[in-house]
Amino acid sequence: MDIRGKVFKYGDEVNTDVILPGRWCHLYKPEDLKLHCMEDLDSHFAESVKDGDIIVGGNNFGCGSSREVAPLAIKSCGVSAIIAKSFARIFYRNCINIGLPIFESPEAVDGISNGDEVSIDMAKGEITNNSTGGIFKFVPFPEFMRDILSRGGIRDYVLDKLKETSA
């Protein structure tokens, strides 16, 4: 699966409260969530993001609340991937579970600016900044998580496990 899109770049410590503020935490349907995505960080994001676009962040992306509606809101907007220097733990798990590709690459983050066009080659483990020609490596996922991601989320893993235990 290859990913290609225009970059929305933010700084360090993008927390889940600014991605999807508490006041909207009683929403959980994609069509509602996408209207408020990034509301307290970038009020123009929701109206300008297009299918396939990529979010780039700094350190500790997704820190704070465990609300899965935060990565879901991002996914609902059509965002194809998040690249960050590092991710907070619960957010990382949530992204893997819902099948939203995320990539850890401090070099790529430093080599990408807001508005650049970027593509990601999952098989090669490479991020290319098409606007500048820069090529960066990302930290590969452990095999277990690669497996979950390649199946589009944790659903099949869990349902298989259930079958095994009830067989």
Add this chain to the structure above:
Amino acid sequence: MGMTLTEKIMASHSGESQVSPGEIINMKLDIVMANELSAVLTFDILENWGVDRIFDPEKVCLIPDHFTPNKDIRSAAISKTVREFAHRHKIKHYYEQGRAGIEHAVIAEKGLVFPGETMIGGDSHTCTSGALGAFATGVGSTDIAAALLTGDVWMRVPPTIKLEYNGKPKDYVHGKDLIIYTLSQLGTSFATYKAIEYTGNSFRYFSIADRLTMSNMSIEGGGKNGIFAVDDITVDFLKRTERYKNAPEDIVMIKPDDDAVYEKHLVFDISDLEPQVAFPYSPDNGHPVSDAENIQIDQVVIGTCTNGWYEDMKLAASVLKGRKIHPNVRAIVIPGSVAVQQRCIREGLAEIFIDAGCVFSTSTCGPCIGGHMGVLGPEEVCVSTTNRNFVGRMGAKTSKSYLANPAIAAASAVAGRIAHPYEL
């Protein structure tokens, strides 16, 4: 090889005699918890997956606490969905508003997780129960859905960071100050993907509430969990739970092995530490309270899951007794649980709060998440005993929250600006 507290619990719940950092294990769960907001998404996921069963209705806990008593029609619909699910699946630990409180307080108070046990919760502050010697961590709604079906969860065994606190604290210095100070030194991601183990002789001077506050805010340093070994102070707390009455043998005096291996071991001498205040917009933006000069405030929130324990209420009341809230300030007191609220009433604390001019609320997350019961307006400034002060967390995007312990919050409510009780 010796194991840390977290490794011991992970080993015992994955059928291994030994686990090491980096390993991925399947961990059996003693309790799976969700609040109404994480639960409703979990149900949606289960419906999508086309499965409708629960591994064990006795090991599931559902607590509507974030937007309850329902703040609006949408919240009411969510609570209704959770209530119906709980009844249909005969969930044993389903607690209505007015009969329990905020999830993390309820779990601890009812003894739903005991030392050496495991829980996951659809809320990042599930780590609170680490104070009782349990492995407790927060996850998202999909993980809860999976756990409701299987009764276990995949976990990467984390390396452990040991944080040791020594020395006798000054008056008005509490767990909240230790954790804000720690975050100010180490940042908001020092423990990402890692376990924190708290230890040191300072905890002899503190109550269980201080430990619960510190475990609660372990996630503010990125921690997977934040755990304490069990001692007499833990046992005293556990003895008051309903579970102890039926199963006193469930208390296990879990301790780390002497030769456990830690990724890092940091030691803090807290004898000179001043009460700390975390300035906007991050819990690691900590400063001694004396640095907070002339910061005028509009609102004070005392309580919730971070500092809503009985000891916190008593501390706030000791400052507010015989005093009045500043005319420009609203003070809102929210006990962590109904049991704490009742004790406040029985022991006269409720009267002190109301005489001083506070709102004395039922137990709910309310303003902590900018939900209801005291949402901040544009540019308003709040001193709060809660755990996060991110942009817009407690209301308007332009509002500001300063995090502090209940004594500082109470003194600030009286002074109308951030203040130490000594200044009153």
